[in-house]
Every structure is written in C-alpha cells, then in structure tokens.
Amino acid sequence: MGQTLTEKILDDHLVEGELETGEEIGIEIDQVxxxxTTGTMVWLQFEAMGLDEVQTEIAAQYCDHQTYQFDFKNTDDHRFLRSAAGKYGAYFSRPGNGICHNVHRENFAAPGKTLLGSDSHTPTPGGLGELAIGAGGIDVTVAMGGAPYYIEMPEIVNVRLEGELPEWATAKDVILELLRRLSVKGGVGKILEYTGPGVETLTAPERMTITNMGTELGATTSIFPTDHQTEDYLERVGRGDEHVELQPDDDAEYDDEIVxxxxxxxxxxxxxxxxxxxVPVEEVEGESVEQVIVGSCTNGGYEDILPVAKMLEGREVSMETETIVAPGSKQASEMLAREGWVAEMMAAGVNFSEATCGACIGIGHVPASDSVSLRTFNRNFEGRSGIEDDNVYLCSPEVAAAAAIEGEIVDPRNLAxxxxxxxxxxxxxxxxxxxxxxxxxxxxxAVDxxxxxxxxxGDVPIRDQLSSEVEGEALLxxxxxxxTDHIIPATQDILMYRSNVxxxxxxxxxxxxxxxxxxxxEADGGFLVAGENYGQGxxxxxxxxxxxxxxxxxxLAQSFARIHRANLxxxxxxxxxxxxxxxxxxxQGDEVEIVDDVYDAVxxxxxxxxxxVNGEDEYTATLDASERERDILAAGGKLAWTKEQAEDG
Ligand code: F3S
Known part of the structure; x- marks a missing residue:
C-alpha cells in the first residue's frame, strides 16, 4: 500500500513505534x-535538566508575544532569552523582528523536515511541506536536548481541493469554510493533508494561511505536498536549494476525505x-465597524498586506473606523516601506504597528467596549482582545480593507x-x-x-512523585x-509574570x-471539573x-484538547x-476521592x-494514557521524569 505524505515524513523520522493510528510513535525532531511567553520556561527547564547545547539542526528563539517594554519585566525576559540562545546555541530573533511563524517560514522552514514549537500555530510551515507540530514548552525542551517527540499517531484526513478560487475569495475563506463545516473540534486527533488539483493554484503563503488555522480546527497539524509553488517561494526567500519535491503515493490510503x-x-x-x-460576509453586511486590524501570524505576510495597500491606494479609510496594519515580520514591513506601500497606507489613514503578536493577545489596540472589531487573525475567543465584552470578527485582508473603506461590514464584491x-x-x-x-x-x-x-x-517548580491517595474538593x-486563555489569560498585565510562576x-x-x-x-490539593474540549486554544x-x-x-473533564492534555x-x-x-x-464544592491506589493504578x-463523590456515589473515570505518559505522571511530571531517566543513565 502506498504512503501519504505525512507517513513518508514520519517514516523518515521514526525512532520508535509503528505508523498505526492510535499507536504512540517517537519521532526525531529537526527544528524547534x-x-x-513559553521560551523562558523552556530554557529554565533546559538549564534544570543540566543540558549543555541544543541538539537539533535549528533551534530558534523568537520574541513576539510581549515585545512592548512597559517596565523591566519583558525586557528582563528578552535579555534572559538572548543569553540562553547564546549559551546553548540557538538563533535569537529580537523583539520587533516579527512573529515566530512568519520569521520561521522566511528563514528556516523546509520541506520534509520536522518542526516542534512551543506555540499552537507551529503547523504554519505545513504549507511548505514541513511536518510542524505545536507542543508544550517542556516537550520542546526535551526535543531540543535531542530526545524524540512522542505522539499518538493521528488519523490522516485527505482534504481534496478542486477548482480555483474566484475573485475576492481567498485562502482565508478556504480555512473558514473548513471551520464552518467541521467546527473547532473537527480536527482533533487528525492530521489534515491537502491534495487534489486545487493545490497547485495556491501559492505557498496562501497554503500557510490555511495550515496556520488548521490549529483552530484542533488538528495536530496540516500539510501540503510540495511542487513548483513551493520551489518558487523558496527561491524568492533565497533558499531554493532547500526545495524537495514531496507528494503522497497515488495509492495512499487516508482515514477520511473532505472535498x-x-x-x-x-x-x-x-x-x-x-x-x-x-457565515458568508453578505449575511452580516451593514454592521458598523469601529476597528479593523490586518496582521497576525495568519495574514500578516507581505502578500497579505499588499492587497490591503492596493485597495486603499488613493482612498481614505472611514472616519468611524480605526484601521491598523500590524505586519507579521519586520521583513514584510521593510519591503512594503521600500516599495512605498507603507506611505500609501498611512496616507489612507492607516496606523502602522510594530511586527508583533500584540492585539492578537489583547496587548495594545484593545477595542472600545461593546464595539465591533474586524481582524484578519485566527482567533476571536471572548475577551482575548483585552476586553470582556468584545465583538471580534475574523476575515480575509480583502474583507478587512473593504470594511475599513466603508466603516461597516461589506462583501468586497458588492463594494466593487x-x-x-x-x-x-x-x-x-x-x-x-x-x-x-x-x-x-x-x-x-551570540552576544552572551x-x-x-x-x-x-524565578525557578521552575517541580512536583513530587504522584501519591497513592488523590482526594480533595472539586474546586471549580x-x-x-x-x-487556555480562560486558565491563564495572555494579557500583558498577567503574562509579564510568565517567568515568575x-x-x-x-x-x-x-x-x-x-x-x-x-x-x-488554601485547599492544598483538589480537582477541576470541566465539560468537553478542556484546554483548547x-x-x-x-x-x-x-x-x-x-x-x-x-x-475531570468530558474531553481534553490535545496539547493541554499532554501538558497536564x-x-x-x-x-x-x-x-x-x-x-x-x-x-463545585463536592468532596472527590479517587478510590484506587492512584500511583499503583497509573x-x-x-x-x-x-x-x-461526597463519600457516597461512585462513578467511573478513564485514564487514556500511553506507558510513557503514565511513567511521566507517576514521576510527578516530565521534568522529574527526564531527570530520573538521566540519573538512570
Ligand atoms: Fe501571535 Fe496570535 Fe499568532 S499570539 S503567534 S499572532 S495566534
């Protein structure tokens, strides 16, 4: 039987297990x-494990989430990260240089490689044929030390693209259509592999808009085959020699297919x-828009902002609408500036921002209360913009530019x-x-x-070995x-303590x-109780x-999101x-007790x-875990487990 593209790359990197759906596999990681916001813990853990030097081909430390230096805390973190990159042998992207996914795709992403990143949109370079997976920081630490990354072999879904995008429809609409059909849980436990004649009609950056937002489907990752479009992009970024033609076999079998x-x-x-x-834009036309932001790791590339600049050329944005362009990388800003497009946009009334995650996590450009903000981002979870009663819509740069011109939501086809x-x-x-x-x-x-x-x-807290008796209050x-934004909000006033647990x-x-x-x-122990998809994001x-x-x-949850479950x-x-x-x-408030000897059972x-529950009613709960996950849990977590392993030689 032939192989899918995913299987080919996994096979090339397989160090443990077999490529059977649901089986745990260990894969070698080429890039991290x-x-x-995740990096300080990664390096503190790297230090705590006593590791000397990065072992992967590429390790890159970006500063993109908290780039504004309000006081000493972010700046201290940036300096620490620069020093850690210098000490251990990683690339260091300075604050303001851009969002990790944009800078990574410009400089390092390559077909056939594996990438593990402590950011959920790590799958972005899947659009270049790289198998890129988001993980917790500790997984990245361990992979950076040269150990395999373990994952349950996901289902592989064939997303078959046919036809060609009509005018005004964009790559963003491809992924929004998939979200409309499949929901934010539709990709859980799955890798989305794109195939079909429609693939070659999409440029590599368009593909990366789609793979970036595969994360919103809950997918482990998304990947495109490589072809002349991939080669073309790599040549334009000056890395044409890294192109490799990668296609699934004609007789590859998939677990499911979506057309x-x-x-x-x-x-x-x-x-x-x-x-x-x-919904189609036409359905919500006429809604007045107070803010438009173009940018983020989804639509912050040169190719995303250029259409906005062209649409705004010689026009003015609506007086009622604050319009901001926040490029995904300084490279995009610099190129747009050299070509005169920044001046063109500014003349139209656009505010130009530093290349940073910024508004995507509620840092700067917080919308006015109960107002509509239209963004080209990938997430619009309630409160993520920095204000609880927000109304954030997600759309393509073209729809955003149309709204900036009109001051209300409008289908660009109608505006045209x-x-x-x-x-x-x-x-x-x-x-x-x-x-x-x-x-x-x-x-x-390296500077340091x-x-x-x-x-x-601060120091990294380490938990003791799992105890036999686990009981306590259902605290929430x-x-x-x-x-994860509910659990630890990513706003500036909170996340500036990311290195101070x-x-x-x-x-x-x-x-x-x-x-x-x-x-x-005060309770010193206890449980959280949740419904479906706990820890998504x-x-x-x-x-x-x-x-x-x-x-x-x-x-105790009805189901868990993949990365958060691994983090637990x-x-x-x-x-x-x-x-x-x-x-x-x-x-909430009930006394919960796991009746079994938990250490032995695990x-x-x-x-x-x-x-x-409350010493009376009994229910069944399931621990779905691999042997390795059980060992990690029993040791008190991955840091303790990795140290144990190192001590055992
Ligand atoms: Fe940054 Fe938002 Fe992407 S926080 S990495 S721009 S999802």
Missing part, C-alpha cells in the same frame, strides 16, 4: 522554535466569539460594484523577499555566553470549550472565578504549570475523562478509575 471546491467559495467571516461561527475602480487585488509575491536580517542573531554571533536572570525570573466546575498563579482561572487561586492554595504550558503550583492534582501529564496532573452523567453529578496501566 519557541517564543517569549472542497475552491470555485464555490465566497468571502466568509467568523462571527463573535468562536472561529467556527462562520459600487466603486467602479476597485479591482480584486489577487495574490502577488515579490520577486525577491529582500530585507536586512539585522534582528536575527545567529548562534555563532552565560545566562542573565533579572528579578522577575466549568463548561465546555474552556480555553508563584505570581502568575494568582491569576489562574481568574476569568472564570476570581477566588479560585486563593481557594486552591494555545500550547501555553502555564495553563498546567500554574494549576500544578496551586496544588491541583486532577482534572507533563506537570503531574491526572487528566481523567468522565461521561456526561458523571459531569452532571459533580458539583503505573500498572489501569484505565478505569472509581471516583467517589
């Missing part, structure tokens, strides 16, 4: 990336406040009918992605050779789809219940690390799956656990 006819697509928009709440000189800008790549690289420090140009830790950088009961922990789940952190510390390991610090020993194991918190009936019968491979 980390960013500033998308690109010719049927039209401009789409995700309404507040979930990326899968998608009204303004007879407005033409669909299409997709245009520059002849050459040509910009200075002064903000990317190579390992052999030892770690520099300021006062906001939550609904479905609790995101005791302080950061005070904010744990504060968006759900402000008293939670105090109650958890980002790879933020603080969302497990802080509950661990507060003493949380177990999470990594920080020694027992993730137990419960059915709906059990969920309904546990209330290490002996037991799957079903008995959960006793």
């Amino acid at each position: 990336l980390t960013q500033d 998308v006819d690109l010719s049927d697509l039209e401009p789409l928009i995700a309404q507040p406040s979930m990326p899968d709440n998608v 009918e009204d303004l007879d000189d407005l033409e669909a800008p299409g997709v245009e790549l520059p002849d050459e992605y040509d910009a200075s690289k002064t903000d990317l420090i190579e390992p052999d140009e 050779d030892d770690l520099i830790k300021g006062p906001n950088i 009961k939550m609904e479905d789809n609790i995101t 005791p302080k950061l922990s005070e904010f744990t789940l504060s968006r759900v219940d402000e008293t939670f952190a105090d109650r958890a510390l 980002s790879s933020r390991e603080h969302a497990a690390l802080c509950p661990m610090y507060l003493g949380i020993e177990g999470v 194991f990594n920080f020694g918190i027992v993730p137990l799956t419960i059915d709906e009936d059990t969920y309904e019968n546990i209330d 290490t002996s491979g037991q799957e079903e656990f008995t959960v006793r």
